[in-house]
Amino acid sequence: MPSFSRKLINPILRKDVKIQARSMKFAWSLFAYEMVLAVIFALSMAVISEVSGSDYKSVVSLFPIIAIAQLGIIALVVPIVTASSISGERERQTFDILLMTPLSPFRIVFGKVTTAVVRVMFFVIGSVPIMAISFTYGGMSWGVLFLFILLCIVYAFFLGSIGIFCSTISRKAILCVLLAFGFYAVLAVIAIVPNFVFLLASDFDYVWEMPLFMMTNPVLIFLEFFYWAMTGEGISAEFGDFSDRMDVMGPVSSFVLQKNVMIIFNILGLIGISILMMKLSARRIDPVRSSKRQEKRFAKMNAMNQPMQMQMAPGPLMQPMQAPMMGQPLYGGQFVQGQMMNQAMMGQPMQGQMMNSAMMGQPMQGQMMNQAMMGQPMQGQMMNQAMMGQSMQGQMMNPAMMNQQTPEVPTPVAPGDSRFAPPMQETNAVNENQTIPGGIITK
Amino acid sequence: MLQINHLFKSYNKFLAVNNLSLHIPEGDFFGFVGPNGAGKTTTIRIVCGLLPATSGSVYINGQDAFANRKTIKRFIGYVPDFFGVYENFKVKEYLEFYGSLYGLDPVAIKKLSGDLLELVNLSDKSEDYVDLLSRGMKQRLCVARALMHNPKLLVLDEPSSGLDPRARVEMKELLLNLNSLGKTIIISSHILSELAEMCTSIGVMDHGQLVTAGLLEDIRKSMNQDHRIQIGISRGVEKATEILKEVPDLKIQSVMEHGIIISYDADDETLNALLGRLIGAGVMVSEFHKQEENLESLFMRITEERKGVTNAVIQ
Ligand SMILES: Nc1ncnc2c1ncn2[C@@H]1O[C@H](COP(=O)(O)OP(=O)(O)OP(=O)(O)O)[C@@H](O)[C@H]1O
Ligand SMILES: [Mg+2]
Numbered sequence: 001m002p003s004f005s006r007k008l009i010n011p012i013l014r015k016d017v018k019i020q021a022r023s024m025k026f027a028w029s030l031f032a033y034e035m036v037l038a039v040i041f042a043l044s045m046a047v048i049s050e051v052s053g054s055d056y057k058s059v060v061s062l063f064p065i066i067a068i069a070q071l072g073i074i075a076l077v078v079p080i081v082t083a084s085s086i087s088g089e090r091e092r093q094t095f096d097i098l099l100m101t102p103l104s105p106f107r108i109v110f111g112k113v114t115t116a117v118v119r120v121m122f123f124v125i126g127s128v129p130i131m132a133i134s135f136t137y138g139g140m141s142w143g144v145l146f147l148f149i150l151l152c153i154v155y156a157f158f159l160g161s162i163g164i165f166c167s168t169i170s171r172k173a174i175l176c177v178l179l180a181f182g183f184y185a186v187l188a189v190i191a192i193v194p195n196f197v198f199l200l201a202s203d204f205d206y207v208w209e210m211p212l213f214m215m216t217n218p219v220l221i222f223l224e225f226f227y228w229a230m231t232g233e234g235i236s237a238e239f240g241d242f243s244d245r246m247d248v249m250g251p252v253s254s255f256v257l258q259k260n261v262m263i264i265f266n267i268l269g270l271i272g273i274s275i276l277m278m279k280l281s282a283r284r285i286d287p288v289r290s291s292k293r294q295e296k297r298f299a300k301m302n303a304m305n306q307p308m309q310m311q312m313a314p315g316p317l318m319q320p321m322q323a324p325m326m327g328q329p330l331y332g333g334q335f336v337q338g339q340m341m342n343q344a345m346m347g348q349p350m351q352g353q354m355m356n357s358a359m360m361g362q363p364m365q366g367q368m369m370n371q372a373m374m375g376q377p378m379q380g381q382m383m384n385q386a387m388m389g390q391s392m393q394g395q396m397m398n399p400a401m402m403n404q405q406t407p408e409v410p411t412p413v414a415p416g417d418s419r420f421a422p423p424m425q426e427t428n429a430v431n432e433n434q435t436i437p438g439g440i441i442t443k
Numbered sequence: 444m445l446q447i448n449h450l451f452k453s454y455n456k457f458l459a460v461n462n463l464s465l466h467i468p469e470g471d472f473f474g475f476v477g478p479n480g481a482g483k484t485t486t487i488r489i490v491c492g493l494l495p496a497t498s499g500s501v502y503i504n505g506q507d508a509f510a511n512r513k514t515i516k517r518f519i520g521y522v523p524d525f526f527g528v529y530e531n532f533k534v535k536e537y538l539e540f541y542g543s544l545y546g547l548d549p550v551a552i553k554k555l556s557g558d559l560l561e562l563v564n565l566s567d568k569s570e571d572y573v574d575l576l577s578r579g580m581k582q583r584l585c586v587a588r589a590l591m592h593n594p595k596l597l598v599l600d601e602p603s604s605g606l607d608p609r610a611r612v613e614m615k616e617l618l619l620n621l622n623s624l625g626k627t628i629i630i631s632s633h634i635l636s637e638l639a640e641m642c643t644s645i646g647v648m649d650h651g652q653l654v655t656a657g658l659l660e661d662i663r664k665s666m667n668q669d670h671r672i673q674i675g676i677s678r679g680v681e682k683a684t685e686i687l688k689e690v691p692d693l694k695i696q697s698v699m700e701h702g703i704i705i706s707y708d709a710d711d712e713t714l715n716a717l718l719g720r721l722i723g724a725g726v727m728v729s730e731f732h733k734q735e736e737n738l739e740s741l742f743m744r745i746t747e748e749r750k751g752v753t754n755a756v757i758q
Contacts, residue, residue: 011543015529022531093527096493097588100521101544102513287493288512 011103012111016085017118026119033073033123040069041130063134064226067148070127071222074120074156079180081116082163083173086285090171099287106282113160113278120156124149144229151225151267158270161277162187168284221266444469444596444627445490450499452485452651459485461651463499467629467644469595472622474638475631476742477648483631484524486648487600490629491521504595520589524600524631526581528573534560535569538588545592559587563617579610586617597621599630603637615641635742647742670708674721675730676701683726690717704734 020026044065089095098108128149134140159180166179445467452460460482467473475483488494490501492512501508508515529537535556542552560566563583568576576584582602589597599618603611619641622628632638638645639659646656655662676683683703687695694706709717718731 011540014543015532015540018536019529019531089527092529093523093525094529095527096488096491096523097521097527097541098544099493100491100516100519101541102516102546103544287495288509 010107010111010114012098012108013114013118016111016115020115020119026122030122030126034126037066037069037127037130040066060134060137060140060230063131063140063144064230066127066131066134067226068222070124070152071155073123074152075159075184077120077123078116078156078159079163079166079177080173081119082112082160083167083176083180085112085115085164086167087171087173087176099285104282105286106278108285109164109278109281113157113164113274116160116163117153117156121149121153124152140229147225148229151221151263154267154270155221158274159184161274161281165277165281165284168281221263221270224263224266444471444504445629446502447486447490448500448502450486450489450501451497452482452489452494453497459651460489460496463648463651463653465646465653465656467627469627470622470625471627472618472641472643473627473629474635474642474645475629475648476633476635476638476645477631478633481648482651483648484600485651487521487598487629487631491519491598492516517592518595520592520594520597522582522585522589522597522599522602524604526578526585528581530572530574532573533569534565534571534573534576534584537573537584538591541588541591555591556587559590562590562620563587564613577610579606579613582606582610582614583617586614586621590621594626596627596629599628601631601633603632611637670706671696671734672705672707672714673730673732673734674703674705674728676703677727677729679724679726682724683721683728686720686724686726702730 041062044062048061086095089098099105128145131145131148135142135145162183163176163180166183167173167176169179170176445465447463447465450460450463451458463482463486475486477483485494489496490503490508492508492515496509503515504518506514506518532540538556538559539549539552542555543549547555556569557566560569563586565580565583565587568580573581573584586597586599586602589599597618602618603614606614615637618628618630622641630638630642635645635647642659644656644658645662647654674683680698680700680703684695684698687693687703687705690707692708696704696706707714707717714731718728721728
């Protein structure tokens with residue numbers, strides 16, 4: 001049994017709940033919350049008795065008041081809890097350690113979201129006694145309360161996954177909370193605007209297609225829920241009956257509008273979005289995934305670094321020649337320029353490079369032949385260099401820069417020790433190759 | 444065990460690791476030295492897969508560290524440069540939490556945490572809250588945590604910063620003990636002499652580049668390249684000078700009131716004979732030893748030299 005629960009319950013959740021249970025801050029916030037609820041309770045009782053006299057049945061309307069207040073609190077509290085959950089681990093320097101364990105980034109994110117859910121459910125459960133008044137006096141079904149708690153969990157989960165996503169964007173907690181609220185606004189617009197557009201487009205005629213757009217709108221879940229809780233009917237009662245419509249949408253809408261189907265679809269929609277958001281967050285916190293995202297960029301850079309790091313034997317001229325052919329004039333050009341700077345700095349003119357030898361006024365044997373042979377690549381080369389000029393600076397791995405640093409590196413203290421093969425030895429070795437005049441070119 | 448090839452890392456335009464290549468064999472105790480901002484932490488985090496490299500490759504135990512991160516994680520125990528604690532967590536719970544992440548069963552975790560606490564000498568603290576431990580204890584607890592999954596390679600980023608001399612010695616002994624148990628250890632530090640007391644090989648890093656790397660003995664040897672020998676003489680300096688002048692290949696570097704420094708590349712037997720001759724001639728020798736350059740001054744020299752080179756390149 002214990003091993004079963006260990007596998008089922010996310011270890012991050014267990015850790016965070018344990019820590020939270022010992023925190024005085026949490027105890028105080030729960031206490032403060034109960035106080036606020038008591039005030040809301042007293043106020044609403046006053047309002048209810050003012051409006052409907054001493055009819056104790058009207059206590060029923062206490063339930064939606066308290067419940068809606070709680071939904072608001074969930075929407076406020078969850079992003080605050082999640083905002084610091086990733087950055088909190090980062091600040092404590094425990095995040096790197098977590099990433100080094102077999103725990104997958106998704107499980108870390110999932111654990112953090114469930115922690116926020118559990119935390120906020122303490123508040124919801126804490127308010128059950130007050131809500132229960134509506135049920136005992138108002139004669140409301142207990143199933144409603146149960147469904148409400150279930151919906152709160154889904155809703156908190158949904159908000160938590162938005163919150164955690166925001167917390168992967170910024171390290172500043174306040175910014176994360178604001179981002180999450182901004183996200184709510186965007187979602188609300190996304191959920192509502194299509195309905196209005198559709199309504200306007202159809203001259204308010206095809207109202208029955210509305211529910212399809214509302215499937216993932218959390219507001220609608222609760223609208224439906226409260227409608228049902230208070231009247232015992234599904235919200236579909238408002239929309240009328242579409243089952244006799246002749247087109248395809250008629251039966252679909254009427255199916256969706258059945259009170260159970262609607263809520264189940266809504267719940268599934270929210271869960272789907274939550275999982276998506278958590279997957280995105282997991283991707284963002286995974287250092288290797290994020291590197292995969294940049295892999296293409298690195299691959300390109302590797303392609304251009306390789307020849308200059310190693311100064312491979314295929315020779316400098318191969319590069320500019322290939323580059324235009326492969327449609328990568330930039331890299332080719334860069335390479336040449338890096339090479340030239342290098343030579344200029346190191347004072348090692350590389351024979352076989354026409355540009356170079358011409359510049360240095362060292363005509364060489366084989367040059368004429370090379371020039372004849374290389375007429376076209378030569379042009380490509382020059383063009384590349386002309387094109388290059390500015391694009392050099394912006395590059396992260398500036399080859400020219402790296403080549404400049406080549407001569408800085410002193411020879412290793414223990415050159416005899418082959419275990420520590422310094423990269424620069426390789427470089428020097430191949431540099432000698434390059435001084436073979438024309439050898440590489442004429443091949 | 445660990446092979447790094449042409450590793451580059453740039454933060455935007457700033458090149459934090461510049462063409463670093465390194466091989467650390469199994470069972471080695473490798474020390475990474477460098478001043479602040481040299482790029483030690485950056486390199487270590489890349490090796491652990493916590494930071495994407497800009498280019499280059501890392502192989503751990505023959506596996507590509509960037510491609511097989513899941514497998515790599517099992518080989519590495521990582522102790523970050525700042526010790527992270529959860530408030531309201533007990534020492535025992537702290538270890539048990541990490542144990543549970545490795546999927547061990549609770550009984551095994553309890554036993555393992557007990558053993559590890561014993562190893563790092565914290566058994567009597569197991570019921571204390573983690574954030575109330577002293578720095579040295581936290582550091583040792585963090586090492587215990589890193590050993591939870593019995594990794595082959597232990598990577599520690601400045602484990603002794605902020606520790607008092609006694610805690611440093613304890614940490615050193617713990618690490619030497621682990622090394623003798625067969626763990627390959629990589630440790631970073633600002634202080635070369637501290638590493639020299641425990642490491643078998645050393646890499647000096649500066650401005651993102653590996654300046655030198657090799658066995659500690661080789662580095663030590665290279666430090667005394669002109670084979671200086673210091674001879675302390677209470678009486679008979681002139682006499683000794685005369686004798687020394689006659690020895691071929693021996694150069695007298697300086698003569699002081701109570702001692703002579705010579706430069707003499709000879710094996711121990713020859714040196715012994717020379718000492719015998721001095722004593723036989725009635726010179727009162729109080730000291731006779733090879734002069735080794737202080738590790739700190741070596742470190743300063745290496746990093747200074749490089750500063751000079753960099754400036755020269757800029758100009
Ligand atoms: N996230 C980052 N963004 C930009 N620059 C960074 C980042 N992390 C490190 N750097 C820079 O990279 C360089 C190397 O930093 P790193 O932390 O690796 O040095 P270090 O050798 O560990 O130094 P220390 O001994 O102080 O710990 C520094 O100049 C630092 O400013
Ligand atoms: Mg560091």
